[in-house]
Amino acid sequence: MSGPQRKRNLPRADQILPGLWRLRLPIVAWPGVPHVNAFAIASGSGVVLVDTGLAEPGGLGRLEQALDQAGLRLEHVRLLVCTHAHSDHYGLAAPIMEASGCELWMHPRHEHMTRAAKDPERAFERRIEVARQSGVPEQALREYQSARKERGMGIVKIVMPQRDLVPGVTVDTDLGAWDVYETPGHAPSHVVLHQRERGLLISGDHLLGRVSLYYDYGWTPDPAGEFLDSLEVVERLDAGLCLAGHGRPFRDVRGHIQANRRAVAERVERVRGAIDGRRLTPFEIVPALIGEEELTPMMVNWGLSETLSYLRHLERLGEVEKVSEDPARWVSA
Numbered sequence: 001m002s003g004p005q006r007k008r009n010l011p012r013a014d015q016i017l018p019g020l021w022r023l024r025l026p027i028v029a030w031p032g033v034p035h036v037n038a039f040a041i042a043s044g045s046g047v048v049l050v051d052t053g054l055a056e057p058g059g060l061g062r063l064e065q066a067l068d069q070a071g072l073r074l075e076h077v078r079l080l081v082c083t084h085a086h087s088d089h090y091g092l093a094a095p096i097m098e099a100s101g102c103e104l105w106m107h108p109r110h111e112h113m114t115r116a117a118k119d120p121e122r123a124f125e126r127r128i129e130v131a132r133q134s135g136v137p138e139q140a141l142r143e144y145q146s147a148r149k150e151r152g153m154g155i156v157k158i159v160m161p162q163r164d165l166v167p168g169v170t171v172d173t174d175l176g177a178w179d180v181y182e183t184p185g186h187a188p189s190h191v192v193l194h195q196r197e198r199g200l201l202i203s204g205d206h207l208l209g210r211v212s213l214y215y216d217y218g219w220t221p222d223p224a225g226e227f228l229d230s231l232e233v234v235e236r237l238d239a240g241l242c243l244a245g246h247g248r249p250f251r252d253v254r255g256h257i258q259a260n261r262r263a264v265a266e267r268v269e270r271v272r273g274a275i276d277g278r279r280l281t282p283f284e285i286v287p288a289l290i291g292e293e294e295l296t297p298m299m300v301n302w303g304l305s306e307t308l309s310y311l312r313h314l315e316r317l318g319e320v321e322k323v324s325e326d327p328a329r330w331v332s333a
């Protein structure tokens, strides 16, 4: 790559306020996700680092380059806090802790990553089994399989948090204390950090500048419902500036919350509409949800999690039911 495109995708530190930097870290391995944000917040003689970037070739170097633009090095990290245990927010935790000697704080429901990472083969087989039971045909399963293998886990190694990042814990910085709010849905381990006096919200992937719905299916009863509840939690905070895990910071927090609600309602409606009068497998519903033109293996993977999440949500609302197993078929209730 050369020219303006390469330039645009360099690691960068943007100062949001004195003592608060957005570290914009390019992601190479994930098509459609050009970068992830970490945040460095001044704290005494160093910084609190929120999120890590993805473990991929050059990933740690890109984090160091972004830190360097803020006049910082890995050794300045006094504490590492992860908004959730996805690899783009947690993947580099191990080398950061090694270089700085810092602690990691993260929500205790991180098994969706840490258990899977302990035995990737088994986790992978489990996902394949979920896909098979969802009606994914053999050929697509194989494509999905090789796409997943290529992507890898995106973490250097599993590290456990020294402290549970749960409500009541505060993250103290030079900008004041940040309160922790649980916001499951996108991931069971998801939390947001709120700095009340300044009206700042570090939202991870719960609230993004561009609506992009993803649920970690299979760990909790109703990820989509949990996501909607978490939107209410964040709405009550009435934050004035949102620092999201991807994309630029934004001010219209309430507007973004409403846009997310509308998007969920609209996508739930697509699933509801797709099975109206039919008996469909989750896989057969995916094109209605994400659109034919986006049916790449990675999108099918995401779309399947999303479809399963909405089916589960509608099932809890009494609107749909599963009428057969292996493959599962769903009908309107």
Ligand SMILES: [Zn+2]
Pocket: 084, 086, 186, 187, 205
């Ligand atoms: Zn995430």
Ligand SMILES: [Zn+2]
Pocket: 036, 086, 088, 089, 205, 245, 246
């Ligand atoms: Zn992310």
